[in-house]
Amino acid sequence: MSSVAEMVTNNGNKPRRRGKVKVPNVTLAHGGGGKAMHDLIDDIFVEVFDSEGQAPLEDQARFSLASLAALGDRLAFTTDSYVVKPLDFPGGNIGKIAICGTVNDLAVGGAIPLYLSCSVIIEEGLPVETLRAVSQTMAKTALEAGVRVVTGDTKVVERGACDKLFINTAGVGVIREGLDLGVDKARPGDVILVNGLLGDHGAAILNARGDMQLSTPIESDCASLHGLIDTLLSAVPRTRFLRDATRGGLATVLNEIAEASQVGIEVYEDRTPIRSEVKGFCEILGLDPLYLANEGKVVCVVPPEDAETALAALKSHPLGKDSAKIGEVNDHRPGRVVMQTVFGGRRIVDMLVGEQLPRIC
Amino acid sequence: MKYVDEFRDPEKAKFLLEEIRVLVPQIRNARTSNSPIYIMEVCGGHTHAIFRYGVETMLPDGIELIHGPGCPVCVLPMGRVDDCVALAHMPGMIFTTFGDAMRVPGSKESLLQAKANGADVRMVYSPLDALRLAKENPDRQVVFFALGFETTMPSTAFTVLRAKAEGVQNFSLFCNHITIIPTIKAILDSPDLQLDGFLGPGHVSMVIGNSSYRFIAEHYKKPLVIAGFEPLDILHGIWMVLKQIAEGRSEIENQYKRVVPDGGNTPALDAIGRVFELREFFEWRGLGSIDHSGVKIRDEYAQFDAERRFSVPALKIADPKSCQCGEVLKGVIKPWDCKVFGRDCTPETPLGALMVSSEGACSAYYQYGDIEKIHDTRAMVEEMV
Numbered sequence: 001m002s003s004v005a006e007m008v009t010n011n012g013n014k015p016r017r018r019g020k021v022k023v024p025n026v027t028l029a030h031g032g033g034g035k036a037m038h039d040l041i042d043d044i045f046v047e048v049f050d051s052e053g054q055a056p057l058e059d060q061a062r063f064s065l066a067s068l069a070a071l072g073d074r075l076a077f078t079t080d081s082y083v084v085k086p087l088d089f090p091g092g093n094i095g096k097i098a099i100c101g102t103v104n105d106l107a108v109g110g111a112i113p114l115y116l117s118c119s120v121i122i123e124e125g126l127p128v129e130t131l132r133a134v135s136q137t138m139a140k141t142a143l144e145a146g147v148r149v150v151t152g153d154t155k156v157v158e159r160g161a162c163d164k165l166f167i168n169t170a171g172v173g174v175i176r177e178g179l180d181l182g183v184d185k186a187r188p189g190d191v192i193l194v195n196g197l198l199g200d201h202g203a204a205i206l207n208a209r210g211d212m213q214l215s216t217p218i219e220s221d222c223a224s225l226h227g228l229i230d231t232l233l234s235a236v237p238r239t240r241f242l243r244d245a246t247r248g249g250l251a252t253v254l255n256e257i258a259e260a261s262q263v264g265i266e267v268y269e270d271r272t273p274i275r276s277e278v279k280g281f282c283e284i285l286g287l288d289p290l291y292l293a294n295e296g297k298v299v300c301v302v303p304p305e306d307a308e309t310a311l312a313a314l315k316s317h318p319l320g321k322d323s324a325k326i327g328e329v330n331d332h333r334p335g336r337v338v339m340q341t342v343f344g345g346r347r348i349v350d351m352l353v354g355e356q357l358p359r360i361c
Numbered sequence: 362m363k364y365v366d367e368f369r370d371p372e373k374a375k376f377l378l379e380e381i382r383v384l385v386p387q388i389r390n391a392r393t394s395n396s397p398i399y400i401m402e403v404c405g406g407h408t409h410a411i412f413r414y415g416v417e418t419m420l421p422d423g424i425e426l427i428h429g430p431g432c433p434v435c436v437l438p439m440g441r442v443d444d445c446v447a448l449a450h451m452p453g454m455i456f457t458t459f460g461d462a463m464r465v466p467g468s469k470e471s472l473l474q475a476k477a478n479g480a481d482v483r484m485v486y487s488p489l490d491a492l493r494l495a496k497e498n499p500d501r502q503v504v505f506f507a508l509g510f511e512t513t514m515p516s517t518a519f520t521v522l523r524a525k526a527e528g529v530q531n532f533s534l535f536c537n538h539i540t541i542i543p544t545i546k547a548i549l550d551s552p553d554l555q556l557d558g559f560l561g562p563g564h565v566s567m568v569i570g571n572s573s574y575r576f577i578a579e580h581y582k583k584p585l586v587i588a589g590f591e592p593l594d595i596l597h598g599i600w601m602v603l604k605q606i607a608e609g610r611s612e613i614e615n616q617y618k619r620v621v622p623d624g625g626n627t628p629a630l631d632a633i634g635r636v637f638e639l640r641e642f643f644e645w646r647g648l649g650s651i652d653h654s655g656v657k658i659r660d661e662y663a664q665f666d667a668e669r670r671f672s673v674p675a676l677k678i679a680d681p682k683s684c685q686c687g688e689v690l691k692g693v694i695k696p697w698d699c700k701v702f703g704r705d706c707t708p709e710t711p712l713g714a715l716m717v718s719s720e721g722a723c724s725a726y727y728q729y730g731d732i733e734k735i736h737d738t739r740a741m742v743e744e745m746v
Contacts, residue, residue, distance in 0.1 A: 276362050283365065285486075288413075343592040344371040345415020347729045353708040354464065354473075 018042040026126045031156030041154055044131050045118070048139035049149040061115060061150035063172075068114075071174040076111035078102060079170035087130065087164055089208040091200075091220030094167055095137035097295055100224045101246065102171040103145045107226040108242040108298060110181045110233060111173030113145060118152040121166040124159050134165065145224035147171070178237060185240040186261035188331040191307035193300040195228060195314050196322035197221070198250055199278045202292030207281065214284075218277050223296035228317040232300065235313035241301040244294070248352055251290040253299045254327075254337045255351045262334040267327030267349070269342045290339075291352045301329065368591030369414070377596045378419055384603040385423045397425045399555050400602055401692055403545060404562035405432030405720030406590050412729040414592035420599070427692030428722030430544055430648060431562055433509045433537075434461050435714040435721040436690075438646045439680065441537055442467035444673040448504050448535060449480035451671060455498060457491035458506040460484045461718045466711055468678045472506075488520035488534075495524075495532035504667045508537040512564040514656070515629035518636040521658070521665050533667040536658055539643060541565050542573050543654040549581045553693050558602040560595065561587035563617045568633075570625030571613050578611045589617040636662055644677065646714040647686030684713035689722055696723040703727060 019039030021030075029036040068075065082098040092100075099116065106113040118138065122131065142149055149169075200221040207218055225244065233239055245253045250272070258265045274289050282289045296319060302310040307325060314320035332338075337349040388398055402408060408428045411417055417426055430436050446467050449456035456472070463473040463484065476482040485491050488505050495503035507517045517534060524532045541562060548554065561574060566587045577585050584605035588598030598616045605612060615621055636659060643655025658666040667673075680686065684706070685699040696702050696715065706712040708724050715721035 279362055279365075283362070286409075339415075341414045341592075342366075342371065343369050343414040343416070343419075344374050345417075345419045345592070347412060347415040347418070350728050353728075 018046060021128050024128060026122050026124060026128060026131065026156055028124050028156050028158065031122070031154065037154065040128075041152075044128070044135050045149075045152055045154070048135050049118070049142075049152070061117075063115070068174055071112055071114075072176040074175040076106050076109045076173045076175050077170070078105040078109075079168065080105060081166060081168040083163065083166050084205065085163060086208055087134065089220055090204050090217060092222040092295075093134055093137055094165060095134035096141050096222050098167040098169045099138050099141040099145060099147070099149075100222050100295060101244075102169040103147055103224045103226055104244040104296075104298070106171050106173035107224075107229045108181070108244050109173075109175060110179035110229075110242075111175045112230075113147045113171055113173040113226050115150045115172045116142065116147050117168075117170045118149045119168040119170075120152070120154050121162050121168075122154065122156045123162045123164050124156055126164055131165065134167075141224065145226060176233075179233060179239075181239060181241050183241055183243070183256055183260040186257050186263050186265075186301045186329045187240070187303070188263060188329055189304045190240060190301050190329040191304055191310075191325055192254070192265065192267065192327040192329065193302065193307070193310055193314060193323060193325050194245070194250065194273065195225070195298050195300070195317075195320040196296075197273045197275045197278070198245070198294055198297060199274055199282070199289035199292035201295040202249065203278045203281045203289075205293070206285070214281065218275075218281065221294055221296035223319055225296060225298050225319060228314065228319045229298065231317045231320075232310060232313045236302055236306045236310045238306055239300060239302050239310070243299050245297045245299050246295060247293050249289070249291040249293060250297075250299060251288070251337070251349045252351060254349065257299075257301060257329075258337050259335050261329070264330045264332040264334060265327060265337045266330055266332075266340065267337065268340045270340075271324055272326045273322050273324050287356050290349060291356055304328075365591065368589070368593045370593060373593055374419070374596055377593075377600050378421075381424070381596070381600055381603060382421050384600070384607050385421050388603065388607050389423050396555065397423050398557050398603070398606065399425050399427055399692060400558050400560060400599060401427040401429045401548075401556050402560040402588075402595070403429040403431045403541065404560075404565065405435070405718065406564065407560055407562070407588065407595060408432065408722060408725055409720045410590050410592060410595060412725040415729075416592050416595055419596075424599075424603075427556065428689075428725065429548070429559075429692070430645070430690045431510065431541070431565075432715075432718050432720035433513075433539060434465055434718040435686075436539070436645045436647065437462075437465060437508065437537060437714065438644045439466070439468050439678040440644070440674075440676050442471065443469065443678060444675060445472055445506055445535060446470050446475045446480070447673050448667060448671060449475045449482050451502070453501050454481060455494055455501055455503045456480060456482045456506065457485045457494060457503060458482065459486075459508070461720075462506060462508060464711075465714070465717050488517050489523075492520050492524055492529060492532055495529050496527075499531060501531060502671075503532050504671075505532070505534050506537070507534040508539075510539055510541050510562070510565045511568040511633070512562075514538045514633050514637065515568060515626070518629075518632035521636045521662055522632060524665060525662065530664075533665045533670050534658065535667040535673075536637075536656065538637065538656045539645070539654055540639075540656065541569075543651050544645070544648070545574075545577060547648060547651045547654070548691055549577065549583070551691050553688075554691060556583065556692060557606055558583055559585040560598045560602065561585045561613070563587060563589045563594070563621060566615075566617065566621045566625070568626050568629050571615055571621065571623055574613045578613050582611045584611045584614070586614045587617050587621055589620065635659075646680060647684070647690050649687070680714075681712045686713040686715050686723075689715055696726045699723070
């Protein structure tokens, strides 16, 4: 943390006196640019993201190029918006995803995640305490991930113009020298691994929406994967490709690899780790867990000779204890993903068209 | 998972496949024509499981599965979807539907598009959820898009009975329930039909029992085996049909005894009988009008009938001419033989009904099938066995 803090330039200002929000709900006034907005930003965001009062409130964060360059030879830059409904769900909230998701998008490129921006769009009427809980989670998650939220923006929109709270985070990281990960780099013979049980996040969210009123306690797997990925890349620097299997799930990532690398992929249903609660949930709703979103799962492609080392490295990390080799890359049908089913048959695993909709019977 | 994994056991599958590999050539050698053995699974749930588990890729050459008309979403004519969209757009309306009906194209919009364009369309898992919405929103009208075969009919009927008992005023059904028996009969009467036997629908049979199928065996001399939805059920059902053919029998057999009682489900049938009566005819997408193949709400429950309560366009919209859904449904052609399959007609932009739901044969082939390769996948599997 200290090295990160030093890299953000500080012009030596003394900490300012911070404003406080004194009303229970966010109103349009909090987006108006005046005192109310400053109070909100101070009380909710500056309070948690810059508790030591180091950074002055400029319109941009400023970094020392030299300290960035010391960490690697390329910058990685990414952005993602988070609109999850409900805001709170078992295993996390929108704030946790907003940090983890962007940290993971940097980490899967082989980057050390460093700085994040945080931009929020708030629907008027949102309880201030809800917003505070989200920002506190973001700060805690960022601290755990070793990243700093260094710039941000706040907008308040009329009721109905957004759904409670939308968050965008962008992130900057530095890619270590010698790594060359790419979606087009899978080669026949390569082995495909995942770091644990698939579909938890998607099932947790659907369940939390309450339509099914199932009592199954499925928790989101939402987690920052930079540590796990660092462990893997240190053990297997020749790793070909990593991608976090978020929206569209495992199936989508496998198709992206098959398409971009012009290779075939064969996966084995019986080796694909899915917890029985998620399987049961999917059975009832007629969903396919391969397409369910994850927020803490990474798909790894490694050369065959490194497969065991990669598996051991993943399993040595707490976020990888259920890791498994789930399939191989082949040269049979470029662009095609085939699954060997538990039953012994084979089926094509294609990209999902639109959203998964529950089947009626 | 308990009570599920047992029915997906590859070891038991191997045993059945060995038997099937013996039966298929035995049956074909005894016939004069060289055509494959055609077995139709009537139910969309079977179609889905067949593709989901790759059952078709495990079968030997010489046997073909025909994916029949049992996907209620697929056989819904375009005009009825237009009526749904018109209802959904009515001021103050909450239109409720099962999820997979959302994407079915109407002539102008699907329900998903209507939702994007401002209609209040909500996905529910049961008609009781729709009734609950009606009670929670007493100042709005709530219509439930009732569709499906005898499988979903009882839950709709019970919901209407409850709505009446509770005096709910703002709830009604847009009734598109259809019945399986007249449809199988229409398929059997089709002159271009080539079928050797049926896998009967498990869930429908759980409600109606198995005596209603008797005419298929007695009059049309075709075997029918009611089967469950796990891959082992399906393979077992196929084996039972083949066994009948090999032994020159045509009977109604029940593979799904753990769920389907011979007499069906009496309380469910009573509820259906109280609320619904047969329509003179009902229009099917791809198959045309079939006599007595749909039900409507009885006069006694007219207040719960959206068709009487609201005025819907009720126009007959012809399917696109290029679509050959009807021939595919009857097994006359395979999905990939259709002129527009995979080109103008894809799951993203379906022209024909069978491309719409994951239970539709065309969509299933498009998503899971990779048709040209099914045969060489089979060859590969055979090499491995």
